[in-house]
Amino acid sequence: MAALTFEGVSHRYAAGGRPALEDVTLSVEEGELVLLVGESGSGKSTLLRAALGLVPRFHGGELHGRVRVGGLDTRDHRPGELARHAGLVFQDPEAQVVSSGVLAEAAFGLENLGVDAAEIHPRALAALRMAGADHLAGRATRTLSGGERQRVAIGSVLAMGPRVLLLDEPTSQLDPAAADDLLRTLLDLRTRHGIAVVVAEHRTERLFGVADRVVAMHAGEIVVDAPPDRARLALRGRPWLLPRAPAEPPPPARPEDPAAQLDHASKRLGTTRALHDVSAAFERGAVTAVTGPNGAGKTTLALALCGLMGLDAGMAAHRGRAGYVAQDPGAYLLHDTGLEEVEYGLANLGVPAPGRRARAEAELERFDLGWAAAEHPRDLSSGERQRLAIASVTAMRPDLVVLDEPTRGVDGRRKRAVAEIVRGLAAAGAAVVVVSHDTPFVADAATASVRLESGRIAPQRVPAPEAVHA
Amino acid sequence: MKPLPAALMTAAVGIAAIALENPLWPAAAALSGALLLTAAGPPRRAYAAFALLTGVTVFLLEPFVAVQGLTTLWRGPDIPILDTQITTEELAYGAAAGLRIAAAALAAGAFVRLADSDLLLRAVARVAPRSAMIASLTTQMLPALERDAACVLVAARTRAAAVSRPATAARLVGPLVGMSLERALAVAEAMEARGYAGPARSAAPVRGLSRRERVLTLLGIAALALVVATLATGAAGFRYFDVLDDPWTPAATAGAAGLAALGTAFAWVVRWRP
Incomplete structure (x- = not known):
């Protein structure tokens, strides 16, 4: 029986532009795992939102056609009612935290469903366990790292026991072990509980081989809907949508002439020891990946290295100017157009107006964002915002560039372009530090690596390669 | 902390700041608001900065937009729109208005920092379930x-x-x-x-008020009762214009001191570690 159906669905947002969905017809059966792929802006997120009635009820615009979830038509039922049948994990973990405590967060959906009070906390804890987040149950949500937040978001939706589970880039901030755990959970939900699972992903390594079907979208249309082996053939012309072969991690960093370094650095955030006696150095002309599990202290290291966070003990230093791009690109969107955004840093550096504009335009082009020069940054998709934020920093030609999860929401094709730009920055003499869980990207971009675990430098080891099912 | 005690105390401070005329009340409210925010713990700098900025702005602007008071302190050049004759009464009124705004902002900040936002959300869900x-x-x-x-x-x-x-x-x-x-x-x-505005709601079990929260609730009730009683009896009446009244009436002095004392006690109990 179909758990989710789209019949000739088209949607155009109220702001106008081309349709976000164009005559989409799709059926997902109970116990089926569907991998949804496509470039940024291809309509994946809109499709998932439409499945829960959030498009158009929350976002407005015109929707034609019919969407049914659990047999209910989204035109006749509010998202609050449909949530009993379908759960959606959004792309941005910062934007879906409702509660201040982790346990309250996981309990929130259960309360809304009217679950018996005595069952709420046991079910919430069980779901957090499934998402690998039960150890976080006593924490405040504001103290979580990006990856930890993502785990909690997944657990909070799993707690509601949906028959259709929709996930928008669920592994974008998960470390490899957590991503493997999530995959196991999804397979278990599909096989043992007959739940229909739809996952939109740019990191397709784990899912491509185990999905029952691969659905590829382009410009709002479904262009491929086939089992993985046939989809692989059909997508030969778009190799960036296909899984990458496992890659060797870059060797440990052993800089001879460091441009930036931490010396016995320690930092406590609340009750958590984010950095503990960390000494690490980063070389000019190199791209150093900082890896490690969620909550290992990677972002704290990045902020301290750039002088944006003070240390409790030890020292952080760098030569020249430092540029930092955070995990959440939303904070970098301070102006009315993409061009002004990139010009902002240059203006602050005192670059004169004519040259400034030309440099900003060139930087936008480099990031494939030339078209966004006159667009409002908040109208851009998640991946486009990410690239704009990076462009607004790299345009300033910093001597130290620190990018925290730079490929979040960025599709495979542009991810390769970002890797190329990152290598280019290093080749031009900058010390580049990339905090990332995206192992194919790290393999493409990085020349050295530093691993953190529980706030300490960990011995380098070859991580288990991401599963590729050819 | 449960929202109830925080709501009672900050409501008392907010009402005193806005509704009671005698300048001793907004002064006591501002002091209480600052103590409550301090007790609430970081991050609080943004709230304090906002309160200070808006309070000082109102104080500085008021004498230039009001055209009242008989005790002239300074007369400036004629500037269209602005009143450049500054009176003692305008300054006093401006100071009180600045304190009112600052106290209300501090009370709002203290409430946000003190009240458990998850329980607050649950309370709001009862009021605006759709x-x-x-x-x-x-x-x-x-x-x-x-x-x-x-x-x-x-x-x-x-x-x-x-x-x-x-x-x-x-x-x-x-x-x-x-x-x-x-x-x-x-x-x-x-x-x-995640189902908000759905047809049914329940609530995860919540512990009852702790002993500390019960004490804070009593302090909040006392503060609110004091402010409401003062409002009802008109004991905080005060004239700024044409000439200033004497603010140091026994009722206003005792009442404002009472609010400041209750605010201090509330902040102390919040911070107290056995």
Whole structure:
């Protein structure tokens, strides 16, 4: 029986532009795992939102056609009612935290469903366990790292026991072990509980081989809907949508002439020891990946290295100017157009107006964002915002560039372009530090690596390669 | 902390600041608000800065827009729209108005920092069960502003912005509010996706009021009763114009001192560690 159906669905947002969905017809059966792929802006997120009635009820615009979830038509039922049948994990973990405590967060959906009070906390804890987040149950949500937040978001939706589970880039901030755990959970939900699972992903390594079907979208249309082996053939012309072969991690960093370094650095955030006696150095002309599990202290290291966070003990230093791009690109969107955004840093550096504009335009082009020069940054998709934020920093030609999860929401094709730009920055003499869980990207971009675990430098080891099912 | 004791105390401070005329009351309210915010713990700098900035702005502007009072202190050149004759009464009124605004802002900040936002959301869900947007904006907007302010500052500093300059910092306020509104909308969407505004609701078991919260509730009730009684009896009446009354009446002095004492006691109990 179909758990989710789209019949000739088209949607155009109220702001106008081309349709976000164009005559989409799709059926997902109970116990089926569907991998949804496509470039940024291809309509994946809109499709998932439409499945829960959030498009158009929350976002407005015109929707034609019919969407049914659990047999209910989204035109006749509010998202609050449909949530009993379908759960959606959004792309941005910062934007879906409702509660201040982790346990309250996981309990929130259960309360809304009217679950018996005595069952709420046991079910919430069980779901957090499934998402690998039960150890976080006593924490405040504001103290979580990006990856930890993502785990909690997944657990909070799993707690509601949906028959259709929709996930928008669920592994974008998960470390490899957590991503493997999530995959196991999804397979278990599909096989043992007959739940229909739809996952939109740019990191397709784990899912491509185990999905029952691969659905590829382009410009709002479904262009491929086939089992993985046939989809692989059909997508030969778009190799960036296909899984990458496992890659060797870059060797440990052993800089001879460091441009930036931490010396016995320690930092406590609340009750958590984010950095503990960390000494690490980063070389000019190199791209150093900082890896490690969620909550290992990677972002704290990045902020301290750039002088944006003070240390409790030890020292952080760098030569020249430092540029930092955070995990959440939303904070970098301070102006009315993409061009002004990139010009902002240059203006602050005192670059004169004519040259400034030309440099900003060139930087936008480099990031494939030339078209966004006159667009409002908040109208851009998640991946486009990410690239704009990076462009607004790299345009300033910093001597130290620190990018925290730079490929979040960025599709495979542009991810390769970002890797190329990152290598280019290093080749031009900058010390580049990339905090990332995206192992194919790290393999493409990085020349050295530093691993953190529980706030300490960990011995380098070859991580288990991401599963590729050819 | 459960929202009830925080709501009682901060409501008392807010009402005293806004509704009681005698300047001793807004002064006591501002002191209590500052103590409550201090007791609430960090991050609180943004609330304090906002309260101070708005209070001082109102105090500075008031004498130039009011055309009242008989005790002239200074007469400036004629400037269209502005009243450049400054009187003692205008200054006193401006000071009281500044204290009112600052006290109300401090009380609001203290409430946001003191009350458990999860329980607050649950309370709002009872009042606005169909609107995730209202619930999100009322319970998430200020905490979101707080978090986002830190992120926006990092983003600006890394792009060489001199954020310590008031003009630069002021230019970041618009994008910050935009970002926080966007986040509040996203949270509202996430709430709908997780069944908010659905047909049935229940609540996870919540512990009862702790002994400390019971004491705080009593202090809050006492403060609110004091303010309401003063309001009802008109014991805080005061004239700023044409000439100032004497604020040091026994009733106003005792009442304002009482509010300050209750605010201090509340803050002390919040911070007390056995």
